[in-house]
Amino acid sequence: MILSLASFTSFTSWPSGLAVLAYVVASAWPQRTSSEDKNQDRPVWAALCLGWLAQALAILLDTVAFDGPTLHARFGFAPALSVTTWLVLAVYAIENRRLGLPSVRRALALLAAIAVALAWLFPGQTHPQNVPPLAPLHWLTGFASYGLIGAALLHAALLRHAEKQLRAKPVSGQIPRPSPSGQALGMPLLRLESLTLRFVGAGFVMLSLTLLLGALFATPWRWDHKTIFSVLSWLVFAVLLIGRARFGWRGRQAVRWLVAGSALLLLAYVGSRFVLEVVLHRSTAV
Secondary structure, eight states, X not given: OOOOGGGGGSTTHHHHHHHHHHHHHHHHSOOOOTTSOGGGGHHHHHHHHHHHHHHHHHHHHHHEXXXXXXXXXXXXXXXXXXXXXXHXXXXXXXXXXXXXXXXHHHXXXXXXXXXXXXXXXXXXXXXXXXXXXXXXHHHHHHHHHHHHHHHHHHHHHHHHHHHHHHHSOOOTTOXXXXXXXXXXXXXXXXXHHHHHHHHHHHHHHHHHHHHHHHHHHOSSXXXXXXXXXXXXXHHHHHHHHHHHHHHOOOHHHHHHHHHHHHHHHHIIIIIHHHIIIIISOOXXXX
């Protein structure tokens, strides 16, 4: 359901508009060169923090609906994307001192702005309060799995960027600087790779809990598109973790499995809800 024009002037729309504006500023801010003062990045981080806090408020207001005195939950594909980008930005902010890259900051800020705008336009469908008691925990673990896998993808992208930096040929006239112990982006590559797989493992645990809770409160159990893609992504991540533990899968091989599992997970909820809400205009349960 698309918001009406009048809803753009409502109270709940202001956090979304503020978040989009702040993220656009953070994305468009000029990149600092290595010789410039680090204090010049303060406006960027101020904009990112403002956008992150405004997005948190927008997520709360967009996913909670009131019908008189009754409280309802409202979810959809766009709020799920907004929560995912919000969690990934939190991880990036925490690790910025070691892995901070202006290009990554710009990409994440732009993606967050798009996700907030989509959640603003497509707030999802309202679901009544009389839901099974395990449903809120099921939703929470589902969003957590999306955020953790998103963080794993972020670290995988940083890992590929670091590998390209180490393998890049020096520019003519410049003296190449040796990288101690394969270190790039302020962190050894092996540690960055290990951190990527840790996020995959944490996301796998959350996804397992999501499927388990879904099986417990879903009556009857339905093998719909969301369930099939969720199970397939769970299997891909399980193979990745087993391959890492038993056969030492690393580098591009591990990243390929991560990307495949992430694509299936994205299709599971976001993809199925997008088709139902936007393409077919159907109202279904979460």
